[in-house]
Amino acid sequence: MQKILTTILLTLSLTSYGQKGKFNPFKLIVLKPDTAIIDKSLYSDRDSVEVGYLRRYYHGIEQLQQIADAKYHQNDTSFVRRQKEYKAEIVAEKAMEPEIKKFKYYQTLSTYSTEVYNFYFNEYEPFSEIIELPNQVTDIASLSKLADTSKADYVVFFSNVHSEVKDGLPILKLTTSLYSKKDNKIILTKETEGDANSRGDMWTCDFNVPLSCLLINGVKTSTDEIAPIIAKAQLRH
Secondary structure (H helix, E strand, C coil), X not given: CHHHHHHHHHHCCHHHCXXXXXXXXXXXXXXXXXXXXXXXHHHHHHHHHHHHHHHHHHHHHHHHHHHHHCCCCCCCHHHHHHHHHHHHHHHXXXXXXXXXXXXXXXXXXXXXXXXXXXXXXXXXXXXXEEEEECCCCCCHHHHHHHHHHHCCCEEEEEEXXXXXXXXXXXXXXEEEEEEECCCCEEEEEEXXXXXXXXXXXXXXXXXXXXXXHHHHHHHHHHHHHHXXXXXXXXXXX
């Protein structure tokens, strides 16, 4: 899913080709959370969040298909070459449909975080590799092994995801941790919270589905903590 959206993002940024970004490339893994504990009042929103994700998946394929079939830039040989690659990618993404249908609402945290980090760090070349992987054990030895086998520089993971009530309104609390392969340790563990407000642009959510807003804003507060740390470490001098 996030690969489709990342491809669309990079393709729609064709005007940035030739421009150099300010970050040294890196690889970041975002692990899916394995559970969340939410209040019963939010149970009815779970299906809405999961159906919404599936709709985005189908819409993403449609958008990618439009790019793959586009007639503009036909004089650009590199674009034409990439169109052929996109067509192959569409086939691969469609084959992922059974797995996509297994999506759980709390995985919004990892899926949307992956998209946000790609948006932050992959506007210009050189591009970094930012991917989502299934939940795994997160002790230091396991994280080190994962980073070694995946050739990753950083691993982000979530824990203690749960809803609470604050000032009479629901909030979602989550703890985000950042592992650095260079330091071989967890360099940040921070609890943040997401509220039910819609902040517009990439933080737009459906007021009628409060759980959706809690998750989206949970991603915002989480990435607000992690992104500056990675940005500082990867800044080109």
